[in-house]
Amino acid sequence: MTLSGCGSVRPSPEVQLTVSGCPRVTQCRLERSAPRSNGDLNAVLDETEAAWAVCADKVDTIIACQERDSEQTAVLTQRPE
Incomplete structure (x- = not known):
């Protein structure tokens, strides 16, 4: 019997x-x-303008994070075989 680690x-x-x-x-x-x-x-x-600014900052942070993840994924998937 040959183990896969040995062949x-x-x-x-x-x-x-x-x-x-x-x-x-x-x-x-x-x-x-x-x-x-x-x-x-x-x-x-x-108060509404301040709340709107906080919300916009949250959205911008999430978008920037998702774009970074997309860029990293693109780099990882383009590796040569």
């Missing part, structure tokens, strides 16, 4: 593992508001 058997193909280290996509939410004056409305506008 001239072709090695098994290399397995490519794909692990995404990107953050999870989560919903962006705005708080409910019921402004009663122009001052309240201005405050709500400021």
Whole structure:
């Protein structure tokens, strides 16, 4: 009996593992508001713009991470046989 480690058997193909280290996509939410004056409305506008900026930063971070993963995957799959 010849064991595969002792013969001239072709090695098994290399397995490519794909692990995404990107953050999870989560919903962006705005708080409910019921402004009663122009001052309240201005405050709500400021809060909404700040929340929008935080959400946009989250989305940009995830997109950048996914693009890095795609670039790395492309490099790994273009290896010569």
